[in-house]
Amino acid sequence: QFTPRVFSGIQPSGNLHLGNYLGALKRFVDMQGPEMETVYCMVDLHAITVWQDPKELAHSTRELCAGFIAAGIDPEQSILINQSQVPEHAQLAWIFNCVARMGWMQRMTQWKDKAGKNQQNASLGLFAYPSLMAADILIYHATHVPVGEDQKQHLELTRDIAIKFNHDYGVDFFPVTEPVIEGAATRVMSLRDGSKKMSKSDPSDMSRINMTDDADAIAQKIRKAKTDPDALPSEAEGLEGRPEARNLINIYAALADQSVDQVLAEVGGKQFGEFKPMLAELAVAKLSPISAEMARLMDDQAEIDRILARGAERARAITAPILKRTYEIVGM
Ligand code: ADP
Numbered sequence: 498q499f500t501p502r503v504f505s506g507i508q509p510s511g512n513l514h515l516g517n518y519l520g521a522l523k524r525f526v527d528m529q530g531p532e533m534e535t536v537y538c539m540v541d542l543h544a545i546t547v548w549q550d551p552k553e554l555a556h557s558t559r560e561l562c563a564g565f566i567a568a569g570i571d572p573e574q575s576i577l578i579n580q581s582q583v584p585e586h587a588q589l590a591w592i593f594n595c596v597a598r599m600g601w602m603q604r605m606t607q608w609k610d611k612a613g614k615n616q617q618n619a620s621l622g623l624f625a626y627p628s629l630m631a632a633d634i635l636i637y638h639a640t641h642v643p644v645g646e647d648q649k650q651h652l653e654l655t656r657d658i659a660i661k662f663n664h665d666y667g668v669d670f671f672p673v674t675e676p677v678i679e680g681a682a683t684r685v686m687s688l689r690d691g692s693k694k695m696s697k698s699d700p701s702d703m704s705r706i707n708m709t710d711d712a713d714a715i716a717q718k719i720r721k722a723k724t725d726p727d728a729l730p731s732e733a734e735g736l737e738g739r740p741e742a743r744n745l746i747n748i749y750a751a752l753a754d755q756s757v758d759q760v761l762a763e764v765g766g767k768q769f770g771e772f773k774p775m776l777a778e779l780a781v782a783k784l785s786p787i788s789a790e791m792a793r794l795m796d797d798q799a800e801i802d803r804i805l806a807r808g809a810e811r812a813r814a815i816t817a818p819i820l821k822r823t824y825e826i827v828g829m
């Protein structure tokens with residue numbers, strides 16, 4: 498009933514990093530093709546659930562757009578948009594705020610993590626974040642959503658919202674979306690602490706590899722990455738209980754388009770002193786062309802604005818009829 502359509506997004510909250518690239522962006526590029534329509538989004542409405550300096554937000558949104566294109570998203574083949582320019586996202590989110598239950602939201606681990614101890618002082622938007630995310634996806638009737646591991650719970654909530662809407666109104670209108678969490682690097686961890694994910698939202702983490710880092714910075718961060726004293730194993734079981742080793746191997750595998758087993762067959766027995774320069778070389782080879790292209794695209798910001806305006810127009814051809822039908826179903 499639903500034609501296959503991919504939707505996913507990234508927040509323009511600064512510092513697009515290696516985790517975003519391997520867990521999201523690179524996989525967005527891999528899903529582009531004639532079989533599926535692909536819609537990719539800079540989610541600025543999500544970004545402002547925590548404070549964003551207006552000038553920086555505008556800059557980060559354009560930089561993120563440049564990052565999408567530099568990484569290989571073709572704005573002709575994919576629909577490339579900034580969320581606030583397609584108002585149906587926020588309009589459907591309101592309907593979903595009235596479908597979702599407080600208790601569902603309260604169970605979200607990202608809400609608990611981001612709000613911290615002082616929940617009373619968190620924005621209402623931060624609490625409602627997953628409802629807007631459900632709207633981002635379902636306003637396109639998207640069937641497949643490539644995301645990192647950290648978004649799994651939000652995708653389950655998206656399914657719950659679709660199911661409850663369909664049930665409450667007695668329709669089969671919204672698809673029950675499939676999360677696509679695949680590959681070696683769906684959860685890239687911090688290079689200084691193997692128990693925390695690499696994240697934009699942790700400004701104190703100097704070990705984070707940013708997409709705009711130059712070759713020296715990338716090599717230095719990998720050289721300094723926390724490791725253990727043992728040699729690398731030649732099979733995946735040998736990574737049990739070694740989160741830092743596992744993380745570096747996962748990163749290598751995702752960058753090289755190999756499986757973890759393939760990588761370990763090659764590097765098993767090596768010490769980190771030997772493996773880290775290999776990883777640094779691979780990371781620089783893959784990331785440098787992207788950051789160079791990002792810088793080049795950022796020289797023509799008017800062109801980026803044109804691409805986003807065109808994307809919004811194409812997007813609205815899909816979202817406006819779906820919102821209209823939703824309103825009719827609700828009785829509006
Ligand atoms: P962040 O968590 O860095 O603020 P976003 O919330 O904008 O980034 O997430 C954008 C996409 O990047 C999501 O699909 C998310 O799952 C993915 N992602 C974020 N951090 C990581 C990570 N460390 N490893 C793998 N994927 C990640």
Ligand code: NA
Nearest residue numbers: 645647648696
């Ligand atoms: Na995230």
